[in-house]
Amino acid sequence: xxxxxxxxxxxxxxxxxxxxxxxxxxxxxxxxxxxxxxxxxxxxxxxxxxxxxxxxxxxxxxxxxxxxxxxxxxxxxxxxxxxxxxxxxxxxxxxxxxxxxxxxxxxxxxxxxx
Amino acid sequence: xxxxxxxxxxxxxxxxxxxxxxxxxxxxxxxxxxxxxxxxxxxxxxxxxxxxxxxxxxxxxxxxxxxxxxxxxxxxxxxxxxxxxxxxxxxxxxxxxxxxxxxxxxxxxxxxx
Numbered sequence: 001x002x003x004x005x006x007x008x009x010x011x012x013x014x015x016x017x018x019x020x021x022x023x024x025x026x027x028x029x030x031x032x033x034x035x036x037x038x039x040x041x042x043x044x045x046x047x048x049x050x051x052x053x054x055x056x057x058x059x060x061x062x063x064x065x066x067x068x069x070x071x072x073x074x075x076x077x078x079x080x081x082x083x084x085x086x087x088x089x090x091x092x093x094x095x096x097x098x099x100x101x102x103x104x105x106x107x108x109x110x111x112x113x114x
Numbered sequence: 115x116x117x118x119x120x121x122x123x124x125x126x127x128x129x130x131x132x133x134x135x136x137x138x139x140x141x142x143x144x145x146x147x148x149x150x151x152x153x154x155x156x157x158x159x160x161x162x163x164x165x166x167x168x169x170x171x172x173x174x175x176x177x178x179x180x181x182x183x184x185x186x187x188x189x190x191x192x193x194x195x196x197x198x199x200x201x202x203x204x205x206x207x208x209x210x211x212x213x214x215x216x217x218x219x220x221x222x223x224x225x226x227x
Contacts, residue, residue, distance in 0.1 A: 043220045
């Protein structure tokens with residue numbers, strides 16, 4: 001069965017520092033991979049997605065992620081974070097034939113400190 | 115362009131009551147899904163559908179029913195609400211023709227007392 005693991009439940013970081021949020025997936029089939037952000041009491045916003053092609057994916061708000069098939073990872077990075085990036089981040093995977101069935105990681109809370 | 119519309123946004127139920135969370139999309143998407151979000155557990159798939167008349171169970175289907183009589187609508191029914199069903203519920207839709215972009219509703223906050 002497909003699963004997604006986010007390796008850190010909380011990541012504290014100072015403003016303007018770089019950050020990496022880690023995500024590993026397990027799947028025996030081709031996958032699509034996604035990162036979502038959720039601000040307090042709000043819905044989900046798509047940051048970026050990997051469907052195929054280039055393994056480095058650029059998203060909104062300066063975020064990027066790298067798909068690594070050999071390590072089954074899809075880590076999210078940002079070179080310099082802002083206070084406004086404080087939120088919960090979710091990694092998710094779907095089999096390439098069915099995006100109606102997303103499997104989410106447990107979430108990582110990014111806490112940006114001044 | 116309404117996207118994915120969920121109603122109600124907030125609901126308080128008593129244990130044992132039944133209710134339906136409504137979800138509608140106006141993008142002619144083939145895939146629709148329901149997720150619940152609980153602290154520390156991310157979002158978990160309850161039920162999903164790959165087209166009208168076709169539904170399947172996700173990770174946590176117990177206590178919930180769904181049907182997909184039209185492409186647009188995918189209601190989630192709680193048959194006999196329990197406090198363990200207190201959660202935030204999200205509906206989503208997508209299809210291959212939209213580049214596999216998955217659209218989420220704004221969420222429904224449900225409390226069972």
